[in-house]
Amino acid sequence: MLAVQRDVPGAILDATELLLARYGYRKMTVEEIAREAGIGKGSIYLHFSSKEEVVLSHVDRIIQRLNEQLQEICRSESSAAERLCEMLLTRVLFRFDSVQHYRQSLNDLLAEVRPNLLARRAKYFEAEAQVFAELLEAGCRSGEFACADTLATAYGVLEATNSLLPYSLSPKELGQRDEVRKRTLAVANLLLRGLLNAKSETR
Secondary structure, eight states: OOOOOOOHHHHHHHHHHHHHHHHHHHHOOHHHHHHHHTSOHHHHHHHOSSHHHHHHHHHHHHHHHHHHHHHHHHTSSSOHHHHHHHHHHHHHHHHHHHHTTOSSOHHHHTGGGHHHHHHHHHHHHHHHHHHHHHHHHHHHHTTSBOOSOHHHHHHHHHHHHGGGSSSSSOHHHHOOHHHHHHHHHHHHHHHHHHHBOHHHHTO
16 A cells, blocks of 8 residues: 655645744744644755745745635636625635634734735735736626726725735734625625626616
8 A cells, every 4th residue: 555645845834824823923933843743843944945935835825725716716607796796705704714813913923024925915916916807807798897907907906905804903903704704795895886887787
């Protein structure tokens, strides 16, 4: 029988998630990550160059999983309006759920790696904007939406919900999940009023 090969990078990132919630970035050590993952300290450096790279890769993994969900919703069979609402809810609540066990905002928790985090965050938003632009283009082709520049509009849609993300506020400061969901839906409905083609509304 073949032995199942362990996903060591995945185990390292799982351990990092637990330790970030427990200690925060500054107090967390590579030794503790290795111990939590059940590996030797040297094994971490086979996959990641530093503690900072481990933590940033942990954030990358969250966003990669989010984008996979956004793409799945974008390419589903629902109306463009329904998909837009679901995608906005997902981009906010997925992040909220991913960090709900943290006691600090991401900006505070990861203050020591802020420059590299901000650079990565710009790439995250760019990738999200491309998915939202794909949906907006589909909605325009079907006559459901009316917008001149779908990519610029996609960035505007993202900016409208950025205040609901757990960056400058902790999950506790953002409020209960149901409250965050209601606020996101309110923003989504407001955005839809500006996007919906007047002709499609009168059909």
